[in-house]
Amino acid sequence: MSSQTSQDTLGVSVEYVLNAIQEFSASENPSSFLAVNEGNSYFALPGRPGVIVYRPAGDFLIQFGGPFAPAASYVDLVRAFADHATARGRRLAVIQLQRRDAEIYAGEGFTVNQVGASYAVDLTAFTLAGSRYMQLRNKISRALRSGLTVVEADYEQWRDGVDDINTRWLPLKGEGARPLEYLVGQTGGPMQKHRRLFVGHIDGEAIGYVSYSPVYGANEGWMHDLSRRLPDSPAGVMEAVNKAAIDVFRSEGVPWLHFGFTPFTSLSDEREVPGHSLGFKWLMHHLWENQVVYPASSQLAYKQKWNQSLVLTEYAAFPGRASAEGFVNIWRAANAM
Incomplete structure (x- = not known):
């Protein structure tokens, strides 16, 4: 590590992190608001602006996105956090890097x-x-005719x-399913005031909701985050x-509605960065084709209903060689394993 002493969660407030994702949005991570989820840990360098977000899982530290930092301190944070993990006997895996982040990490x-x-x-x-969009319009109309407000x-x-x-x-997701964490948003808590909540109800009984998180940067707007419904709710x-x-x-002039990260989708040779792992590339295609870890195809089908016009590739990164074990621990940090 550099001669500067790092500081972790106890020295970094969630308000500092919120300011960082609002101010340093050059990475254009549409999921950046997840950085202020309760349960996250933070890493910073004293006297240097910016922050890294992470959670421990197994022998790994799982980093969310690139540093939320200006260019002047970005690479210093990348290097210092890698050293921080090594000094603590942990390995590092990074998830949801954007293209600019990916090129720097490579x-x-x-x-x-x-x-x-x-x-x-x-x-x-x-x-x-x-x-x-006839089928989508008809589906919405049927829901509204059922008495939905x-x-x-x-x-x-x-x-x-x-x-x-x-x-x-939760039982809709199958036996033994657990709610995802870390790579999805939350409701409630001190950050709720920054989110927006839309509820569908029939005669005052809530039967479904969607929570939206703010998105900062050039593609600012809102992100369609948590979406849940009762098992017997109308189609x-x-x-x-x-x-x-x-x-x-x-009506408010919001320019973009984001739908968040979907694993294993929109994979293409053109989107890989130099030095990528051929074995890890094969694994991602295998997981898309077999849907054994995450129901990516159904998630993608829902998002494609809305005529998306922007696709942002997301990346994982590992110091040295790609690590299947690291990827498993990314899912462990997300409570998917």
Whole structure:
């Protein structure tokens, strides 16, 4: 490590992290607000602006995104955090790097590979007109005819309904399923005031919701984050909630609606960076084709309904050689294993 002494979570406030993701948005990470999730750990260099976000998993430190930092301290943070992990007997794995991050990490000796993509809709040109969207329009109409009302909701007023949906939604994911963490957002807590919540209800009973997180940078807007519904809710509830949110965002002049990271999707040779691992590349394609870790195809199908116009490739990075064990621990940090 450099002669500067690092500081970890105890010396970095969540307010500092929030300021960093708002101010230093050059990496254009649409999921940057996940940096302020409760349960995250933080690394910084005293006197140097910027922060790295991570969680421990097994023998690894799992870093979320690149440093949220200006160019002057970005590489110093990359190097110092790698040394920080080594000094503590931990290995390092990085997830959800953007293209600019990926190129810098590759230049620092990391092996960097595609792991999926995130998607966004240009709300200034958004439309559901035409035969292509007839099925989606019909699905939304049926949900509304069932008595569904969609409101932008105050979280505290709808907390019980949200909690009930969360409890009853999880069994939909299969026996033994656990709620994902780290790479998805949260509801409640001190950062809730920065999010927006849209709830679908019938006669006052919440049956589905979508939580939206702010997105900073050139493609600023909102990210469609958590979306959950009751098992017996009518078909089209989530689509109706999202369409209502889109109408509100467009009326406010919001330019982009992001749909977040989907693993194993939009993989292509053109998006790889120099020095990538051929074995890790094969693994990502295998996981897409077999859907054994994550239901990527169903997630992608939902996102493609909305006529996305921006695809952002996301990457994983490992010091030295690519690590399958590191990738497993990324999913462990996300509570998927």
